[in-house]
Amino acid sequence: MDVRTMCLGILSLGEASGYEIKKMLEGPLGSFFDASFGSIYPALAQLTDQGLLAMSEQAQDKRPDKKVYKITQKGRLALAEALLDKPSRDRVRSDFLASILFADLLAPRELAERLDERLAFHRAMLERLEKYRTDAAEWGTPELTAGMRFVTDYGVAIHRAALDFIEQNRHVIEAASMLRRGQAAD
Amino acid sequence: MDVRTMCLGILSLGEASGYEIKKMLEGPLGSFFDASFGSIYPALAQLTDQGLLAMSEQAQDKRPDKKVYKITQKGRLALAEALLDKPSRDRVRSDFLASILFADLLAPRELAERLDERLAFHRAMLERLEKYRTDAAEWGTPELTAGMRFVTDYGVAIHRAALDFIEQNRHVIEAASMLRRGQAAD
DNA sequence: GAAACCATGTAAGTTGTTACATGATTGG
DNA sequence: CCAATCATGTAACAACTTACATGGTTTC
Numbered sequence: 001m002d003v004r005t006m007c008l009g010i011l012s013l014g015e016a017s018g019y020e021i022k023k024m025l026e027g028p029l030g031s032f033f034d035a036s037f038g039s040i041y042p043a044l045a046q047l048t049d050q051g052l053l054a055m056s057e058q059a060q061d062k063r064p065d066k067k068v069y070k071i072t073q074k075g076r077l078a079l080a081e082a083l084l085d086k087p088s089r090d091r092v093r094s095d096f097l098a099s100i101l102f103a104d105l106l107a108p109r110e111l112a113e114r115l116d117e118r119l120a121f122h123r124a125m126l127e128r129l130e131k132y133r134t135d136a137a138e139w140g141t142p143e144l145t146a147g148m149r150f151v152t153d154y155g156v157a158i159h160r161a162a163l164d165f166i167e168q169n170r171h172v173i174e175a176a177s178m179l180r181r182g183q184a185a186d
Numbered sequence: 187m188d189v190r191t192m193c194l195g196i197l198s199l200g201e202a203s204g205y206e207i208k209k210m211l212e213g214p215l216g217s218f219f220d221a222s223f224g225s226i227y228p229a230l231a232q233l234t235d236q237g238l239l240a241m242s243e244q245a246q247d248k249r250p251d252k253k254v255y256k257i258t259q260k261g262r263l264a265l266a267e268a269l270l271d272k273p274s275r276d277r278v279r280s281d282f283l284a285s286i287l288f289a290d291l292l293a294p295r296e297l298a299e300r301l302d303e304r305l306a307f308h309r310a311m312l313e314r315l316e317k318y319r320t321d322a323a324e325w326g327t328p329e330l331t332a333g334m335r336f337v338t339d340y341g342v343a344i345h346r347a348a349l350d351f352i353e354q355n356r357h358v359i360e361a362a363s364m365l366r367r368g369q370a371a372d
Numbered sequence: 373g374a375a376a377c378c379a380t381g382t383a384a385g386t387t388g389t390t391a392c393a394t395g396a397t398t399g400g
Numbered sequence: 401c402c403a404a405t406c407a408t409g410t411a412a413c414a415a416c417t418t419a420c421a422t423g424g425t426t427t428c
Contacts, residue, residue, distance in 0.1 A: 001281045002415070009288045019379055029287070034281035039416055041381055062425060064379040080291045087281030087300065089307075094218035095187045095273030095342065101333040105266045113271065121275075146362030147216065147287040154351055163348030165340055176332030186188070186222045188387075225388050226411055245408055248397065250407040377426075386417075391410100398405075 001087070003035045004043045008052060008071060008079045013148070014141045015070040018044050024140070028132045028148075031125070031155040032090075046071055052078050100173065106179045115170050122163040129156050187273070190229045194257065194265045199334075200327045201256040204230050210326070214318045214334075217311070217341040218276075218321060223268045230255055238264050286359065294363045301356050308349040315342050 001009075001104045010021050010029075018040050025034055035043075044067075047053040057104035058066045071079070081141045096118055103111055187195075196207050196215075204226050211220055221229075230253075233239040238261035244252045256266070282304055289297055319338045322330045 001279070001284050006284060009284065012288060012291065017379080024244055032278050032283040034277065034279075036204070036417055037380080038382080038418070045381090046335065047247045060378090062378095064422095066379070079288070082298070083285055083288055083291055085413075086389090087285050090278065090280040090282065092218050092276065092278050093187070093222065095219040096276065097337050098187045098192060098253040099273050100340075101337050102198060102265070102269055103333040103336070105198070105262075105269055107198075110270070131337075145290060145361045147289040150289070150355060151283050151287050153355060154286075154348070156349050157351040158344060161343050165343040169336060171338060173332045173336045182256060203407080203410090204406095222389055223408080224390070224410080231409090246406090250394095250396070252407070373428100375428080376408085378424085380422090382419100384417105384419085384420080387415090389412105389414075390404100390405100393410080394408090396406085400401105400403085 001033075001082075002043075003039045004047060005082045006033055006035065007040060007069075008047060008075055008082070010025050011053060011069055011071040012076060012079055013145065015137075016140060019066070020140060027138065027150045028129055028155055031158070032151070047075065047185070050078075051075075071164050075130045096107050103173055103177055104180055106177065108174060111174060111177050115166060115174070119163060119166055121168075122159045125159045126156060126163070129159070187219070187268075189225045190233060190364050191265070191268045192219055192221065193226060193255075193337050194233060194261055194268070197239065197255055197257040198262060198265055199325075199331065201327060203252045203254050203274075205252070206326060213324065213339055214315055214338045217344070218337070232328065233261065237261075289359055289363055290366055294360060297360060297363050301352060301360070305349060305352055308345045308352075311345045312342060312349070315345070 006025075007021055010016065010024055016024070017067075018037070021044075022035070022037055022040055044053065048055050048069070052072060053069045054072050055067050056068050058068055060066055092152060096114065099106065099114060100111075106114075129152055133149070133156065134140045139148060141148075192211075196202065196206055196210055204223070207230075208221070208223060211256070230241075232239050233331060234255070238258060239255045240258050241253050241255050244254055246252055277306055282300065285292065286297075292300070312335065315338055318324045319335070319342065322328060325334060327334075
């Protein structure tokens, strides 16, 4: 799924501006999809050109103009069709896990810092997801769809599992890291 | 972390060919890093040019020649330095979760199929990870480092959490999908 | 007064994938 | 005999990120 399809999908849940789409991707969707302004704005322009979106410019008080996009019937059909494609496998790239894999080359203090940061990250995500789980307004829609609830709860489950795992197993890798330091000093 | 650094890292655990590196990335590392031949081979060539790797060609019986790469001292230093960079945040892109988010647009049968496939995927990954967890030979090394064990166990924890979550919550989203079908037919 | 937020966009550059090219061997 | 595995590589292409450009407003 590319940025164009994701934008189309988000707009199928309700109208939004490019800026708001980006904010949603920093919310609960960010756990499994991300995109920069540099890909969102051109995507919206292209989709509008193709008649899959309708744009209306809204002047705002003490704010720059906002371009609000709304999915068209043609857009809904295109989205439904795109969703029929067999989903490609997940693409994950985690610097954190990579650096843990090579933890031998990391100073114990560095390692501890990374683990702490990671725990903080998961806790922050859980907190944020909790807000989204209970408050539909955070999504910019009056009501949460079943899909929204599912992916939010899924995110909670995964972040909690990661948090628990790291808390319970960090001592193993940290002990190994300190041991290796000792050997290196020999 | 780019493909070059990951190759350097894998080779810091033991020597290997490009083909073998690719196989490792389809193993437990695949959960958090993937790369195609099209990026691995040029990366190895470049690293060798820079003196970070040493290559030795090995003729094989009834097999094409193999180019075995070994990390140099200079390579180890470069890797250690690269690992000091603050790890960038995880990049995840999951078509599965995206299509669940827009599950309203999916026929109940389609949805059920995707969920089944996903469960099968997690089960397959768990099985594969179990093998890696107990058998160092699967990694191509005589001994598992603490890092290897950690990332493998981490993978087990995450896949198990995902599996459990989907098993326990699929009925919610599937019920909503069928309900919506009913409404659409009205 | 500085940083962060709101808001949109473009262009250059990076990075990596897919497809192609080659070819022997092994297992179902 | 067909598919998969072993083994390496290149080139065209796709997709995306980063940095730049602009400028008012709000919060600390």
